[in-house]
Amino acid sequence: MTSDKPATIEMKAALKSGRPRLKDIAFLSGMSITTVSKALNDAADISGKTKQRVQAIAKQIGYRPNRAGIRLRTGKTNVICLILNTEEGAMGMTSPLVNGISDIIGTTNYHLVVKPYDLSQDPLEAVKYVVETGAADGIIMSRTEPNDNRVKYLNDAGFPFVSHGRTDMGIEHAYYDFDNGSYAKLAVQYLINRGRKNIGLISPPDSLTFARHMNSGFISELENHSMLEIPIRNISIDSSFDEMMAEIERIMRSKHPLDGIVCASANSAIAAISAVELVGLTMAKDVDLVAKESFELLNRFRPNLYVIPENFRTAGRHLLKMILAIIDGEDPAKHQILEAPIAASPPSKS
Numbered sequence: 001m002t003s004d005k006p007a008t009i010e011m012k013a014a015l016k017s018g019r020p021r022l023k024d025i026a027f028l029s030g031m032s033i034t035t036v037s038k039a040l041n042d043a044a045d046i047s048g049k050t051k052q053r054v055q056a057i058a059k060q061i062g063y064r065p066n067r068a069g070i071r072l073r074t075g076k077t078n079v080i081c082l083i084l085n086t087e088e089g090a091m092g093m094t095s096p097l098v099n100g101i102s103d104i105i106g107t108t109n110y111h112l113v114v115k116p117y118d119l120s121q122d123p124l125e126a127v128k129y130v131v132e133t134g135a136a137d138g139i140i141m142s143r144t145e146p147n148d149n150r151v152k153y154l155n156d157a158g159f160p161f162v163s164h165g166r167t168d169m170g171i172e173h174a175y176y177d178f179d180n181g182s183y184a185k186l187a188v189q190y191l192i193n194r195g196r197k198n199i200g201l202i203s204p205p206d207s208l209t210f211a212r213h214m215n216s217g218f219i220s221e222l223e224n225h226s227m228l229e230i231p232i233r234n235i236s237i238d239s240s241f242d243e244m245m246a247e248i249e250r251i252m253r254s255k256h257p258l259d260g261i262v263c264a265s266a267n268s269a270i271a272a273i274s275a276v277e278l279v280g281l282t283m284a285k286d287v288d289l290v291a292k293e294s295f296e297l298l299n300r301f302r303p304n305l306y307v308i309p310e311n312f313r314t315a316g317r318h319l320l321k322m323i324l325a326i327i328d329g330e331d332p333a334k335h336q337i338l339e340a341p342i343a344a345s346p347p348s349k350s
Contacts, residue, residue, distance in 0.1 A: 019064075020058075020061045020062055020063040020064075021063075022036050022037055022040075022063075024061060024063070025040075025054060025057050025058055025061070025063060028057050028061070029053060029054055029057055031050070031054070035050065035054075036054050039051045039053075039054035039055065040054060040055065040058060040109070041109055042108075042109065076137050077134065077135065077136055077137050078109050078110050078111060078137065079110065079111050079112075079113050079135065079136040079137060080101075080105065080110050080111070080112055080113070080136055080137065080138050080139075080140060080320070080323055080324075081112075081113050081114075081115050081130045081135060081136035081138070081139050081140070082097075082098065082101065082112060082113070082114045082115070082139075082140045082141075083114075083115045083116075083117065083123070083126045083127060083130070083139060083140070083141045083142075084097075084114060084115075084116055084117075084141075084142060085116070085117055085118060085119055085123070085142075085143060086116040086117065086118045092265070092266075092267070093142070093164075093294065093312040093315075096294045096295070096311070096312035096313040096316065097142075097164070097312045097313070097315060097316040097319075098112075098114070098316065099313050099316065100312065100313035100314060100315060100316020100317040100318075100319075100320070101140070101316040101317070101319065101320045102316075103313070103316070103317055104317050104320045104321060105320055108324065110137075110324070113135070113136060115129070115130065119238065123141075123143070123150060124149050124150050124153060127139060127141065127150045127153060127154060128153065131153075131154070131157055131159050137160065137327050138159075138160035138161060138162075138323040138324075138326065138327050139154065139159065139160070139161040139162075139323075140161070140162055140163075140164070140319050140320070140323055141161065141162075141163050141164070142163065142164040142165060143164075143165065143208055144163045144164070144165035144166060144167050144175070144208065144209050144210075145167065145207055145208060145209055146167060146168040146169065146209050146212060147167065147168070147169045148163075148167045148169065148209075151163065151167050151169065151171055151173055152169070152171065154173075155171050155173060160323060160326045160327045160332075161173070161174070161323070161326075162174040162175060162176070162319050162322045162323045162326065162332075162335065163175045163176075164176055164177070164315055164319060165177050165208070165209055165210055166209050166210075166338075167209060168209060168212075172332065172333035172336075173332050173333070174322050174323075174326055174332040174333075174335035174336060175335075175336055175337070176315050176318045176319050176322065176337045176339070177210070177337070177338050177339065178210070178292075178310050178315075178338075178339045178341065179213070179338050179339060179340050179341055180210045180213040180214040180217065180264075181213040181214060181216055181217030182217060182340060182341050183214065183217065183292055183308055183310075183341040184201070184213075184214045184215070184216075184217035184218035184221065184262060185217045185218075185220070185221040186290075186308060186341055186343050187218075187262040187290035187306070187308070188217075188218060188221035188222055188225075188262065189221060190288075190290055190306050190346065191260035191262070191288055191290060192225055192227070192260075194260070194288045196259045196260030196288055197227070197259060197260075198230045198256060198257065198258050198259045198260065199222065199227070199229060199230060199258070199259070199260035199261070199262065200229060200230040200231065200232040200251070200258045200260070200261055200262070201214070201215065201218045201229065201232060201261075201262045201263075201264070202232055202235065202236070202237060202244065202248075202261065202262070202263045202264055202265075202268040202269075202271075202272060203215055203218075203232070203236055203237070203264055204236060204237050204238075204264050204265075205236045205237070205238050206236070210264075211236075211264075214264060218262060230251065230256055230258050232247065232248070232251065234247050235247045235248075235268075237263075237264045237265040237267065237268045241267065241270075241271050244267075244268055244271035244272070244275075245271040245272075245274050245275045245278075246275075247275075248261070248271065248272045248275035248276070249275040249278055249279060252275060252276060252279045252281065253279060258287060259286065259287050259288070260287065260288050260289075260290075261276075261287065261288075261289045261290070262289075262290050262291075263289065263290065263291040263292075264292070265291070265292075265293075266291060266292075266293035266295065266297070266298055268291075269289060269291035269293075269298060269305070270298075270301070272289060273289065273301075273302060273305075276289075283302055283304055283305070284304035284305075284347070288306065289305050289306070290305070290306045290307075290308070291305060291306075291307055291308075292307065292308045292309065292310045292341070293307060293309070293310065294309065294310055294311055294312040294313065296309070299347070303347060304347045305347060306344065306346055306347060307344055308341050308342070308343065308344050309341075309342065309344065310339075310341070311339075314339075315339070318337055322335040
Protein backbone atom coordinates (compact mmCIF):
# COMPACT_ATOMS: atom_id res chain seq x y z
CA MET A 1 0.00 0.00 0.00
CA THR A 2 1.18 3.53 -0.74
CA SER A 3 -1.76 5.66 0.45
CA ASP A 4 -1.57 7.28 3.89
CA LYS A 5 -5.12 6.06 4.55
CA PRO A 6 -5.64 2.31 4.21
CA ALA A 7 -8.44 1.31 1.88
CA THR A 8 -11.63 0.15 3.56
CA ILE A 9 -11.60 -3.27 1.86
CA GLU A 10 -8.01 -3.94 2.87
CA MET A 11 -8.70 -2.74 6.39
CA LYS A 12 -11.70 -5.05 6.74
CA ALA A 13 -9.64 -7.94 5.44
CA ALA A 14 -6.86 -7.25 7.88
CA LEU A 15 -9.25 -6.97 10.81
CA LYS A 16 -11.50 -9.92 10.03
CA SER A 17 -9.81 -11.90 12.79
CA GLY A 18 -11.02 -9.47 15.46
CA ARG A 19 -8.79 -7.33 17.68
CA PRO A 20 -6.21 -5.32 15.67
CA ARG A 21 -2.67 -6.74 15.88
CA LEU A 22 0.83 -5.66 14.95
CA LYS A 23 0.72 -7.81 11.84
CA ASP A 24 -2.45 -6.00 10.71
CA ILE A 25 -0.60 -2.68 10.86
CA ALA A 26 2.34 -4.30 9.07
CA PHE A 27 0.03 -5.54 6.29
CA LEU A 28 -1.70 -2.18 5.89
CA SER A 29 1.55 -0.20 5.92
CA GLY A 30 3.62 -2.57 3.83
CA MET A 31 6.27 -2.68 6.55
CA SER A 32 7.72 -5.49 8.61
CA ILE A 33 6.35 -6.32 12.06
CA THR A 34 9.74 -5.35 13.54
CA THR A 35 9.60 -1.90 11.95
CA VAL A 36 6.02 -1.40 13.10
CA SER A 37 6.89 -2.42 16.65
CA LYS A 38 9.86 -0.05 16.74
CA ALA A 39 7.80 2.79 15.30
CA LEU A 40 5.09 2.36 17.93
CA ASN A 41 7.74 2.32 20.65
CA ASP A 42 9.40 5.51 19.35
CA ALA A 43 12.71 3.77 18.56
CA ALA A 44 15.57 6.11 17.69
CA ASP A 45 16.49 4.25 14.49
CA ILE A 46 13.05 4.76 12.91
CA SER A 47 12.36 7.93 10.95
CA GLY A 48 9.75 10.43 12.05
CA LYS A 49 7.81 9.95 8.81
CA THR A 50 7.61 6.19 9.36
CA LYS A 51 6.50 6.66 12.96
CA GLN A 52 3.76 9.06 11.91
CA ARG A 53 2.48 6.69 9.26
CA VAL A 54 2.45 3.66 11.56
CA GLN A 55 0.83 5.58 14.40
CA ALA A 56 -1.82 6.98 12.05
CA ILE A 57 -2.77 3.49 10.88
CA ALA A 58 -2.76 2.18 14.44
CA LYS A 59 -5.16 4.95 15.43
CA GLN A 60 -7.44 4.34 12.45
CA ILE A 61 -7.88 0.65 13.16
CA GLY A 62 -8.09 1.07 16.93
CA TYR A 63 -4.91 -0.83 17.75
CA ARG A 64 -4.09 -1.15 21.45
CA PRO A 65 -0.90 -2.89 22.60
CA ASN A 66 -1.32 -6.08 24.58
CA ARG A 67 -0.03 -5.11 28.01
CA ALA A 68 0.68 -8.69 29.02
CA GLY A 69 2.65 -9.25 25.82
CA ILE A 70 4.72 -6.12 26.36
CA ARG A 71 5.54 -7.22 29.88
CA LEU A 72 6.61 -10.67 28.72
CA ARG A 73 8.87 -9.23 26.01
CA THR A 74 10.38 -6.30 27.89
CA GLY A 75 9.79 -6.88 31.60
CA LYS A 76 8.03 -3.49 31.69
CA THR A 77 4.39 -2.57 32.13
CA ASN A 78 4.54 0.90 30.52
CA VAL A 79 2.41 2.03 33.45
CA ILE A 80 3.03 4.87 35.92
CA CYS A 81 1.10 4.64 39.19
CA LEU A 82 -0.06 7.81 40.92
CA ILE A 83 -0.81 7.14 44.59
CA LEU A 84 -3.15 9.75 46.08
CA ASN A 85 -5.35 10.01 49.14
CA THR A 86 -9.08 10.22 48.45
CA GLU A 87 -9.87 12.92 51.01
CA GLU A 88 -8.47 15.97 49.23
CA GLY A 89 -10.81 18.94 49.43
CA ALA A 90 -12.76 20.00 46.38
CA MET A 91 -10.09 22.61 45.63
CA GLY A 92 -7.16 20.33 46.43
CA MET A 93 -4.34 19.23 44.20
CA THR A 94 -5.72 15.98 42.72
CA SER A 95 -7.42 17.35 39.61
CA PRO A 96 -4.70 19.79 38.43
CA LEU A 97 -1.93 17.30 39.29
CA VAL A 98 -3.57 14.60 37.15
CA ASN A 99 -4.14 17.14 34.37
CA GLY A 100 -0.46 18.07 34.41
CA ILE A 101 0.61 14.43 34.20
CA SER A 102 -1.88 13.89 31.37
CA ASP A 103 -0.38 16.80 29.43
CA ILE A 104 2.84 14.79 29.04
CA ILE A 105 1.98 11.13 29.36
CA GLY A 106 -0.27 11.22 26.29
CA THR A 107 2.80 11.85 24.14
CA THR A 108 4.56 8.73 25.47
CA ASN A 109 3.96 4.99 25.44
CA TYR A 110 3.08 5.06 29.12
CA HIS A 111 -0.32 4.92 30.77
CA LEU A 112 -1.41 6.40 34.09
CA VAL A 113 -3.09 4.36 36.82
CA VAL A 114 -4.32 6.06 39.98
CA LYS A 115 -4.25 4.03 43.19
CA PRO A 116 -6.29 5.75 45.91
CA TYR A 117 -6.15 5.38 49.67
CA ASP A 118 -7.91 7.18 52.50
CA LEU A 119 -6.41 8.76 55.60
CA SER A 120 -7.42 5.79 57.77
CA GLN A 121 -5.13 3.50 55.75
CA ASP A 122 -1.38 3.09 55.91
CA PRO A 123 -0.07 4.71 52.69
CA LEU A 124 2.85 2.25 52.68
CA GLU A 125 0.46 -0.58 51.86
CA ALA A 126 -0.51 1.05 48.56
CA VAL A 127 3.18 1.39 47.67
CA LYS A 128 3.94 -2.21 48.62
CA TYR A 129 1.06 -3.45 46.49
CA VAL A 130 2.41 -1.75 43.37
CA VAL A 131 5.98 -2.98 43.95
CA GLU A 132 5.15 -6.54 44.99
CA THR A 133 2.67 -7.11 42.15
CA GLY A 134 4.81 -5.38 39.54
CA ALA A 135 1.77 -3.26 38.65
CA ALA A 136 3.81 -0.31 37.34
CA ASP A 137 7.28 0.74 36.26
CA GLY A 138 7.34 3.78 38.54
CA ILE A 139 5.42 5.57 41.30
CA ILE A 140 4.42 9.19 41.85
CA MET A 141 3.27 9.95 45.39
CA SER A 142 2.48 12.91 47.64
CA ARG A 143 1.98 13.85 51.31
CA THR A 144 5.57 13.15 52.28
CA GLU A 145 6.66 13.01 55.90
CA PRO A 146 10.06 14.04 57.31
CA ASN A 147 10.90 10.39 58.00
CA ASP A 148 8.79 8.70 55.34
CA ASN A 149 8.77 4.90 55.44
CA ARG A 150 7.54 4.77 51.84
CA VAL A 151 10.71 6.53 50.68
CA LYS A 152 12.89 4.13 52.66
CA TYR A 153 11.01 1.10 51.31
CA LEU A 154 11.21 2.24 47.67
CA ASN A 155 14.84 3.31 47.99
CA ASP A 156 15.80 -0.05 49.52
CA ALA A 157 13.85 -1.87 46.79
CA GLY A 158 15.51 0.15 44.03
CA PHE A 159 12.06 0.93 42.62
CA PRO A 160 11.72 4.16 40.57
CA PHE A 161 9.67 6.84 42.32
CA VAL A 162 9.23 10.59 42.66
CA SER A 163 7.44 12.52 45.36
CA HIS A 164 5.47 15.72 45.48
CA GLY A 165 7.19 16.99 48.59
CA ARG A 166 10.48 16.47 50.40
CA THR A 167 11.68 14.37 53.31
CA ASP A 168 14.33 14.91 55.99
CA MET A 169 15.85 11.46 56.36
CA GLY A 170 19.20 11.61 54.58
CA ILE A 171 17.99 9.79 51.45
CA GLU A 172 18.60 11.60 48.18
CA HIS A 173 15.46 11.08 46.12
CA ALA A 174 13.64 12.84 43.31
CA TYR A 175 11.02 15.40 44.28
CA TYR A 176 9.09 18.44 43.16
CA ASP A 177 8.11 20.74 46.00
CA PHE A 178 6.72 24.18 46.66
CA ASP A 179 8.75 26.38 49.02
CA ASN A 180 6.16 26.65 51.77
CA GLY A 181 8.59 28.31 54.16
CA SER A 182 9.03 31.22 51.76
CA TYR A 183 5.28 31.30 51.15
CA ALA A 184 4.61 31.73 54.86
CA LYS A 185 7.19 34.53 55.08
CA LEU A 186 5.61 36.39 52.15
CA ALA A 187 2.19 35.98 53.74
CA VAL A 188 3.30 37.37 57.11
CA GLN A 189 5.10 40.28 55.45
CA TYR A 190 1.94 41.21 53.56
CA LEU A 191 -0.23 41.07 56.68
CA ILE A 192 2.22 43.16 58.70
CA ASN A 193 2.35 45.73 55.89
CA ARG A 194 -1.43 45.86 56.20
CA GLY A 195 -1.04 46.74 59.86
CA ARG A 196 -2.20 43.38 61.21
CA LYS A 197 -1.10 42.42 64.74
CA ASN A 198 -2.96 39.21 65.61
CA ILE A 199 -1.92 36.69 62.97
CA GLY A 200 -2.61 32.96 62.89
CA LEU A 201 -1.86 30.05 60.54
CA ILE A 202 -4.21 27.27 59.44
CA SER A 203 -1.46 24.74 58.94
CA PRO A 204 -1.07 21.36 57.24
CA PRO A 205 -1.10 18.32 59.55
CA ASP A 206 2.00 18.25 61.76
CA SER A 207 3.02 14.85 60.38
CA LEU A 208 3.73 16.23 56.89
CA THR A 209 7.05 17.74 55.88
CA PHE A 210 5.55 20.85 54.35
CA ALA A 211 3.89 21.66 57.69
CA ARG A 212 7.35 21.85 59.24
CA HIS A 213 8.55 24.18 56.47
CA MET A 214 5.47 26.38 56.60
CA ASN A 215 5.41 26.70 60.38
CA SER A 216 9.13 27.49 60.46
CA GLY A 217 8.76 30.28 57.89
CA PHE A 218 5.67 31.63 59.63
CA ILE A 219 7.22 31.79 63.12
CA SER A 220 10.58 33.11 61.95
CA GLU A 221 8.98 36.01 60.06
CA LEU A 222 6.80 36.92 63.03
CA GLU A 223 9.90 36.89 65.26
CA ASN A 224 11.71 39.14 62.78
CA HIS A 225 9.02 41.71 63.57
CA SER A 226 8.96 40.97 67.33
CA MET A 227 5.45 39.56 67.09
CA LEU A 228 3.76 36.47 68.51
CA GLU A 229 1.28 34.24 66.69
CA ILE A 230 -2.33 33.73 67.67
CA PRO A 231 -2.38 29.91 67.91
CA ILE A 232 -4.78 27.91 65.75
CA ARG A 233 -4.12 24.50 67.24
CA ASN A 234 -7.31 22.42 67.04
CA ILE A 235 -7.56 22.14 63.26
CA SER A 236 -5.45 21.56 60.16
CA ILE A 237 -6.23 21.67 56.46
CA ASP A 238 -7.21 17.98 56.75
CA SER A 239 -10.06 18.93 59.11
CA SER A 240 -13.58 19.07 57.77
CA PHE A 241 -14.97 22.37 56.53
CA ASP A 242 -17.33 22.56 59.51
CA GLU A 243 -14.50 21.88 61.97
CA MET A 244 -12.32 24.61 60.45
CA MET A 245 -15.16 27.10 60.37
CA ALA A 246 -16.17 26.36 63.99
CA GLU A 247 -12.61 26.81 65.29
CA ILE A 248 -12.04 30.11 63.49
CA GLU A 249 -15.43 31.34 64.70
CA ARG A 250 -14.43 30.42 68.28
CA ILE A 251 -11.20 32.38 67.99
CA MET A 252 -12.93 35.36 66.40
CA ARG A 253 -15.31 35.54 69.40
CA SER A 254 -12.45 35.22 71.92
CA LYS A 255 -10.51 37.95 73.73
CA HIS A 256 -7.78 37.78 71.10
CA PRO A 257 -9.50 37.58 67.71
CA LEU A 258 -7.47 37.26 64.54
CA ASP A 259 -7.01 40.21 62.23
CA GLY A 260 -4.68 38.33 59.87
CA ILE A 261 -4.95 34.70 58.71
CA VAL A 262 -2.50 32.63 56.67
CA CYS A 263 -4.06 29.57 55.01
CA ALA A 264 -2.26 26.50 53.70
CA SER A 265 -5.10 25.60 51.31
CA ALA A 266 -7.99 27.10 49.40
CA ASN A 267 -10.56 25.08 51.36
CA SER A 268 -9.25 26.40 54.68
CA ALA A 269 -9.39 29.94 53.29
CA ILE A 270 -13.07 29.61 52.39
CA ALA A 271 -13.84 28.15 55.83
CA ALA A 272 -12.00 31.03 57.53
CA ILE A 273 -13.78 33.66 55.43
CA SER A 274 -17.14 32.07 56.25
CA ALA A 275 -16.37 32.21 59.97
CA VAL A 276 -15.14 35.81 59.84
CA GLU A 277 -18.28 36.96 58.05
CA LEU A 278 -20.50 34.89 60.33
CA VAL A 279 -19.39 36.94 63.35
CA GLY A 280 -20.19 40.15 61.48
CA LEU A 281 -16.70 41.23 60.38
CA THR A 282 -15.63 42.33 56.90
CA MET A 283 -12.74 40.89 54.91
CA ALA A 284 -9.95 43.40 54.11
CA LYS A 285 -11.50 45.90 56.52
CA ASP A 286 -11.43 43.99 59.80
CA VAL A 287 -9.44 40.94 58.75
CA ASP A 288 -6.94 40.20 55.97
CA LEU A 289 -6.30 36.72 54.66
CA VAL A 290 -3.52 35.16 52.56
CA ALA A 291 -3.95 31.84 50.77
CA LYS A 292 -2.34 29.76 48.03
CA GLU A 293 -4.20 27.85 45.35
CA SER A 294 -3.95 26.37 41.87
CA PHE A 295 -7.43 27.16 40.53
CA GLU A 296 -7.53 30.97 40.29
CA LEU A 297 -10.94 30.94 41.95
CA LEU A 298 -10.41 32.57 45.35
CA ASN A 299 -10.09 36.09 43.99
CA ARG A 300 -13.34 35.61 42.08
CA PHE A 301 -14.95 34.54 45.35
CA ARG A 302 -13.45 37.48 47.29
CA PRO A 303 -11.39 39.99 45.23
CA ASN A 304 -9.77 41.48 48.34
CA LEU A 305 -7.80 38.36 49.29
CA TYR A 306 -4.04 38.08 48.78
CA VAL A 307 -3.56 34.88 46.80
CA ILE A 308 -0.20 33.36 45.90
CA PRO A 309 -0.33 30.74 43.11
CA GLU A 310 0.87 27.18 43.59
CA ASN A 311 0.59 25.50 40.21
CA PHE A 312 -0.18 21.80 40.73
CA ARG A 313 -0.55 21.30 36.99
CA THR A 314 3.06 22.38 36.50
CA ALA A 315 4.04 20.06 39.34
CA GLY A 316 2.32 17.16 37.56
CA ARG A 317 4.23 17.82 34.34
CA HIS A 318 7.57 17.91 36.15
CA LEU A 319 6.85 14.80 38.20
CA LEU A 320 5.97 12.81 35.08
CA LYS A 321 9.12 13.91 33.28
CA MET A 322 11.19 13.02 36.34
CA ILE A 323 9.81 9.51 36.77
CA LEU A 324 10.31 8.71 33.09
CA ALA A 325 13.94 9.87 33.31
CA ILE A 326 14.54 7.77 36.41
CA ILE A 327 12.99 4.70 34.79
CA ASP A 328 15.46 5.26 31.95
CA GLY A 329 18.32 5.10 34.46
CA GLU A 330 19.01 8.69 35.45
CA ASP A 331 20.15 9.51 38.99
CA PRO A 332 17.13 10.47 41.16
CA ALA A 333 19.27 12.99 43.07
CA LYS A 334 19.58 15.01 39.85
CA HIS A 335 15.82 15.49 39.73
CA GLN A 336 14.99 17.79 42.63
CA ILE A 337 12.98 20.96 42.09
CA LEU A 338 11.94 23.48 44.74
CA GLU A 339 9.43 25.94 43.29
CA ALA A 340 9.81 29.44 44.70
CA PRO A 341 6.52 31.25 45.38
CA ILE A 342 5.87 34.29 43.23
CA ALA A 343 4.53 37.26 45.15
CA ALA A 344 1.22 38.28 43.61
CA SER A 345 0.09 41.86 43.16
CA PRO A 346 -1.70 42.96 46.35
CA PRO A 347 -5.47 43.42 46.02
CA SER A 348 -6.89 46.90 46.14
CA LYS A 349 -7.04 48.20 49.68
CA SER A 350 -10.49 48.78 51.05
